[in-house]
Amino acid sequence: MASAPQNPTAAAAAAALRVADLPGRGRGLVAARGVREGEVLLSEPALLLYPSALASLRAYCAACFRALPADSAAAPCASCRAAAFCSPACAAAAHPRLLCTALSHCASAGLAAAAPAEAVQEPLLFLLSAYSLPDPALRAVLSLASAPPPPPGAQDAADLHAAVAALAPPHLLPAGFSPDLTAALLDKDRGNSFAIMEPYRPWTPLELQKARAYAVYPRASLLNHDCLPNACHFDYPDRPGPGNTDIVVRALHDIPEGREVCISYFAANWRYADRQRRLLEDYGFRCECDRCQVESQWKDDDDDNNGDDAMEEEGEEDGADGGDDGMEEEGDADGDDDFPHAYFFVRYLCDSEGCWGMLAPLPPSPNGELSHVFECNVCGKLRKEEDVMPDEGTSGMVH
Numbered sequence: 542m543a544s545a546p547q548n549p550t551a552a553a554a555a556a557a558l559r560v561a562d563l564p565g566r567g568r569g570l571v572a573a574r575g576v577r578e579g580e581v582l583l584s585e586p587a588l589l590l591y592p593s594a595l596a597s598l599r600a601y602c603a604a605c606f607r608a609l610p611a612d613s614a615a616a617p618c619a620s621c622r623a624a625a626f627c628s629p630a631c632a633a634a635a636h637p638r639l640l641c642t643a644l645s646h647c648a649s650a651g652l653a654a655a656a657p658a659e660a661v662q663e664p665l666l667f668l669l670s671a672y673s674l675p676d677p678a679l680r681a682v683l684s685l686a687s688a689p690p691p692p693p694g695a696q697d698a699a700d701l702h703a704a705v706a707a708l709a710p711p712h713l714l715p716a717g718f719s720p721d722l723t724a725a726l727l728d729k730d731r732g733n734s735f736a737i738m739e740p741y742r743p744w745t746p747l748e749l750q751k752a753r754a755y756a757v758y759p760r761a762s763l764l765n766h767d768c769l770p771n772a773c774h775f776d777y778p779d780r781p782g783p784g785n786t787d788i789v790v791r792a793l794h795d796i797p798e799g800r801e802v803c804i805s806y807f808a809a810n811w812r813y814a815d816r817q818r819r820l821l822e823d824y825g826f827r828c829e830c831d832r833c834q835v836e837s838q839w840k841d842d843d844d845d846n847n848g849d850d851a852m853e854e855e856g857e858e859d860g861a862d863g864g865d866d867g868m869e870e871e872g873d874a875d876g877d878d879d880f881p882h883a884y885f886f887v888r889y890l891c892d893s894e895g896c897w898g899m900l901a902p903l904p905p906s907p908n909g910e911l912s913h914v915f916e917c918n919v920c921g922k923l924r925k926e927e928d929v930m931p932d933e934g935t936s937g938m939v940h
């Protein structure tokens with residue numbers, strides 16, 4: 542994997558964060574100095590990138606995961622013919638060996654037969670890609686934090702191990718290949734992989750949007766969760782040039798030195814019970830952030846008997862459009878007393894087309910001037926600050 546370009550922004554970003562042991566939270570990243578809104582805190586290339594499903598191989602380049610050109614310009618992998626590359630440069634990058642070999646019997650009793658369902662394909666594609674890594678990179682993956690044990694009904698590690706053993710020629714398998722190593726790798730995948738999403742489609746709830754690929758970023762995976770995050774991550778997979786699968790983390794607002802930098806592991810409009818369930822199942826902890834402390838006091842939101850809309854206790858009208866995608870944008874801007882974090886949602890949550898992405902300011906200019914333009918990390922829309930905050934004295938201004 543090519544390393545990120547060493548531009549001044551990346552150099553400054555390296556100094557913005559440091560690793561810290563945080564009581565009760567394990568390791569995390571804290572601001573190594575005062576950070577300004579919009580600053581790039583981290584820009585990191587992927588240690589491991591792998592396709593989300595077999596279908597992804599037909600739509601995205603096997604090396605850079607850009608959307609493949611619609612015409613016949615895409616070049617199939619000369620070895621497996623099952624994957625394709627977007628350009629001669631990507632074709633020159635070797636297809637991960639185990640993955641390529643497994644795909645080459647795809648047409649017969651190979652990978653497709655072993656993994657007909659996408660839920661099985663994802664961990665299998667991960668394992669074939671991880672076991673293709675050179676030894677130092679494989680050890681780097683194994684050094685990441687582990688996810689809690691998989692929930693009942695999850696794909697059995699022993700079955701997946703058997704599938705890898707059946708698909709991969711023994712001479713390509715790394716030393717130490719074993720059911721235990723496979724189980725350990727699967728724990729790392731569940732706890733650390735970031736999704737690189739397919740191009741955004743309006744009105745598709747985030748949960749239903751599909752990943753084109755998954756990526757492991759060792760440093761970014763140190764970022765802990767907060768339901769009122771002070772940073773969010775971007776990716777730009779279809780951007781031209783190198784580094785298109787790098788993860789970029791930016792500050793939502795100013796962060797003082799020593800403060801932990803956190804992201805939200807899912808759309809920030811999720812209601813309390815859903816957030817807690819997800820964090821417990823997938824990451825093994827209960828969240829006690831400021832927002833959760835407030836919302837845990839709310840009646841009627843601590844069990845499953847609720848309606849679909851998040852924060853419906855705000856007195857919003859039922860039957861609003863948008864189905865189950867959570868908070869409605871109307872009615873929260875006034876700062877209801879029961880909802881002290883309304884400002885956060887109005888300022889940092891994208892309200893376009895059912896998106897619910899996070900809005901972060903663009904980076905300050907090289908001379909330190911703040912941008913006042915916010916970018917959504919899901920739909921990519923840019924918005925001027927005065928349009929995000931219509932009540933801040935500039936209402937009525939249209940672009």
Ligand SMILES: [Zn+2]
Pocket residue numbers: 602603604605606607626627628631
């Ligand atoms: Zn490519």
Ligand SMILES: [Zn+2]
Pocket residue numbers: 618619620621622623624636640641642644
């Ligand atoms: Zn191949």
Ligand SMILES: [Zn+2]
Pocket residue numbers: 767768769828829830831832833
């Ligand atoms: Zn929380």
Ligand SMILES: [Zn+2]
Pocket residue numbers: 891892893896897898917918919920921922
């Ligand atoms: Zn958006």
